[in-house]
Amino acid sequence: MRFLDRLFIISHRLKTKQNILLGIIMVFLFVVLMIAITASIEFSRIKNRYMSSLFTGQSLIAYGDSNNSFKIDEIDHVLTSVSDKFRNPISADFEEFSNNSDLGLEVAVELYPYLYPDEIEISDGIKDIKPGEMVCPKEFYPYSLYRTEDGGNYSEAVIKSQIIDGESLIGQEYYYESDKEWDSSLKDATLKIVGTYDNKAVNLPMNACFINRDTFDEIKSDISAMVGYIDENGEEKFEYQYYNAQFIIVDDVKNRDYVIDELANIGFTAESTYTTDSSQILILIVVPLFIFCITAIIVLTVIYNFIRKKITYYHQFIGVLKSLGYSNKEIIRSLSLENIVICFVSYIITLIIYSLVFYTISTDLFAEFYYSSFSINIPYLSIIILFVVLMVYIVFITKYRINRLFKNDISVLLKED
Amino acid sequence: MKLDNISKIFNAHSEEIKALDSVSYEFEKQKFYAIMGHSGSGKTTLINILGLITKPTQGKYYLNDIDVSTLNDEELSRLRMSSIGFIFQDFKLDEHMNALDNVILPMLINKKISPSERVSLAQELLKSVNLDNRLKHFPKELSGGEQQRVAIARALANNPEYIICDEPTGNLDEKNERMVFELLKELTSNGHTIIVVSHSEIVKEFADIVLNLQAGKLSDE
Numbered sequence: 001m002r003f004l005d006r007l008f009i010i011s012h013r014l015k016t017k018q019n020i021l022l023g024i025i026m027v028f029l030f031v032v033l034m035i036a037i038t039a040s041i042e043f044s045r046i047k048n049r050y051m052s053s054l055f056t057g058q059s060l061i062a063y064g065d066s067n068n069s070f071k072i073d074e075i076d077h078v079l080t081s082v083s084d085k086f087r088n089p090i091s092a093d094f095e096e097f098s099n100n101s102d103l104g105l106e107v108a109v110e111l112y113p114y115l116y117p118d119e120i121e122i123s124d125g126i127k128d129i130k131p132g133e134m135v136c137p138k139e140f141y142p143y144s145l146y147r148t149e150d151g152g153n154y155s156e157a158v159i160k161s162q163i164i165d166g167e168s169l170i171g172q173e174y175y176y177e178s179d180k181e182w183d184s185s186l187k188d189a190t191l192k193i194v195g196t197y198d199n200k201a202v203n204l205p206m207n208a209c210f211i212n213r214d215t216f217d218e219i220k221s222d223i224s225a226m227v228g229y230i231d232e233n234g235e236e237k238f239e240y241q242y243y244n245a246q247f248i249i250v251d252d253v254k255n256r257d258y259v260i261d262e263l264a265n266i267g268f269t270a271e272s273t274y275t276t277d278s279s280q281i282l283i284l285i286v287v288p289l290f291i292f293c294i295t296a297i298i299v300l301t302v303i304y305n306f307i308r309k310k311i312t313y314y315h316q317f318i319g320v321l322k323s324l325g326y327s328n329k330e331i332i333r334s335l336s337l338e339n340i341v342i343c344f345v346s347y348i349i350t351l352i353i354y355s356l357v358f359y360t361i362s363t364d365l366f367a368e369f370y371y372s373s374f375s376i377n378i379p380y381l382s383i384i385i386l387f388v389v390l391m392v393y394i395v396f397i398t399k400y401r402i403n404r405l406f407k408n409d410i411s412v413l414l415k416e417d
Numbered sequence: 418m419k420l421d422n423i424s425k426i427f428n429a430h431s432e433e434i435k436a437l438d439s440v441s442y443e444f445e446k447q448k449f450y451a452i453m454g455h456s457g458s459g460k461t462t463l464i465n466i467l468g469l470i471t472k473p474t475q476g477k478y479y480l481n482d483i484d485v486s487t488l489n490d491e492e493l494s495r496l497r498m499s500s501i502g503f504i505f506q507d508f509k510l511d512e513h514m515n516a517l518d519n520v521i522l523p524m525l526i527n528k529k530i531s532p533s534e535r536v537s538l539a540q541e542l543l544k545s546v547n548l549d550n551r552l553k554h555f556p557k558e559l560s561g562g563e564q565q566r567v568a569i570a571r572a573l574a575n576n577p578e579y580i581i582c583d584e585p586t587g588n589l590d591e592k593n594e595r596m597v598f599e600l601l602k603e604l605t606s607n608g609h610t611i612i613v614v615s616h617s618e619i620v621k622e623f624a625d626i627v628l629n630l631q632a633g634k635l636s637d638e
Contacts, residue, residue: 001526004532005526009525012513012518317511322494322497323503324497324522324526325494325496325499325501326494327490327495327526329491330494409471410465410470411465414470414505414509
């Protein structure tokens with residue numbers, strides 16, 4: 001029997017109430033499965049990327065005798081070792097970008113020090129960032145993640161229309177004014193954009209620009225904090241605290257433990273700067289996975305029961321086909337195709353709706369991830385694999401249920417309910 | 418068609434019921450047979466065995482000199498498709514298909530009929546049962562008599578040698594009953610053998626041979 005002939009048989013039955021209901025149920029179940037699978041896979045991927053990020057997973061803070069800090073550079077797999085003053089970026093509110101206050105945007109450009117060669121891949125083959133130069137993302141968003149809404153509340157958002165093509169800013173100069181009230185030794189700087197880089201490749205936010213290490217040193221204070229205390233005479237006093245640790249970047253997250261051990265050998269106590277709450281990350285991965293498993297069990301059970309009922313309901317039709325001379329194999333193939341078509345149509349409808357809704361709301365819903373270059377995408381490959389598995393399952397249970405029906409005499413199948 | 422010592426026993430509530438008791442009979446070709454009998458006499462069981470729908474508990478059934486008990490599902494299905502056309506009391510048309518598609522349905526598994534021939538052949542068959550103006554009508558839109566005529570056209574789709582009818586006029590009025598029997602009678606002249614199970618006395622007017630079934634035993638009237 002030809003494929004087209006099978007389609008001829010099933011085409012008459014696709015619009016039945018049962019099949020429409022089966023399609024609706026499948027759309028609903030597919031949506032839940034797709035959400036669960038997207039969450040499990042994407043959060044797991046984000047965790048892994050975060051772990052291998054330069055300023056998180058690949059970096060260490062080491063405490064020890066600063067006179068011995070030169071020895072750190074001699075340790076294998078250490079890319080650079082600097083004062084922990086270089087660990088955190090400087091926030092700059094360049095006035096040139098402040099013409100969007102009506103959108104509630106707050107200008108905030110993060111200035112990172114360019115610590116070692118090839119730390120980032122700069123456009124036009126630029127290998128080094130000279131004093132007074134600045135390299136910004138190709139997709140540059142020089143604002144804070146938080147925007148002020150009407151009523152003074154804050155919300156997380158990335159306004160896509162305000163993302164700037166970094167290339168268009170090459171040659172532009174921006175003035176950075178230091179906070180001299182905090183530290184009078186600080187200098188101001190004029191920073192000229194000379195190139196762009198791909199912030200997603202190094203997992204940095206959309207507002208992260210790199211500047212020369214010496215320029216960074218001049219505009220960021222050595223004072224890390226000012227601590228207030230009450231002396232023995234009851235007077236309030238202040239004491240400055242200075243950066244006193246070493247900020248180390250290793251070449252690969254795999255070598256982190258090796259470097260920590262080597263640091264211990266030269267008298268340094270080191271710890272990872274990766275401080276994200278691991279239980280929180282675990283929840284982000286495990287909860288969707290749990291939802292996925294529960295949903296999968298529900299999906300398999302619902303589909304099984306629905307097909308069982310449907311095949312039972314079809315017993316007379318199957319009996320008629322048998323009386324007309326259809327073999328068991330032909331009936332199984334035709335009814336399996338019917339269920340596959342329903343499943344396929346539901347799947348395509350779900351995928352279209354899911355993709356449209358996802359990409360419409362994901363920028364707002366996952367603004368923090370998007371801003372931090374950890375964009376969440378639909379894991380299409382996993383979803384396709386899931387579909388294939390479900391197809392195989394549907395064919396299997398259709399065959400199983402029809403074969404059970406075939407144990408009856410055809411005259412039994414032909415009887416009314 | 419030859420029945421050789423056929424018995425059929427059903428088990429109901431741990432009790433054995435002998436629906437057919439050592440039936441032996443050979444059906445001649447191109448005849449109109451009417452099988453009469455009371456309710457529960459085993460008529461439907463007999464016709465189901467003849468139509469390869471039920472297997473006998475005992476005995477041999479030969480169709481075109483083939484012992485059907487030796488055939489597997491594929492072979493039985495092929496034999497059913499090529500040699501037997503079934504007509505039921507309640508028509509058993511597919512309610513989701515129109516008259517034309519219902520007649521095309523058996524042709525889909527017949528390799529001798531090409532896809533391009535199907536529609537014209539089905540139209541021809543429906544025309545032969547005076548339904549050429551009802552091709553696109555669904556069973557719900559047809560009267561009982563019309564539905565049974567669609568069922569006759571469907572039974573003829575693969576040009577089988579035997580047409581087996583289980584109470585084909587049970588749901589029809591007398592006018593339609595006569596029309597159906599006339600149609601069936603005409604088929605014998607086209608080479609078909611007709612076997613009808615019926616309560617109706619009218620069938621005797623059309624039958625060449627009337628058989629009686631009583632308590633599972635078959636006899637000539």
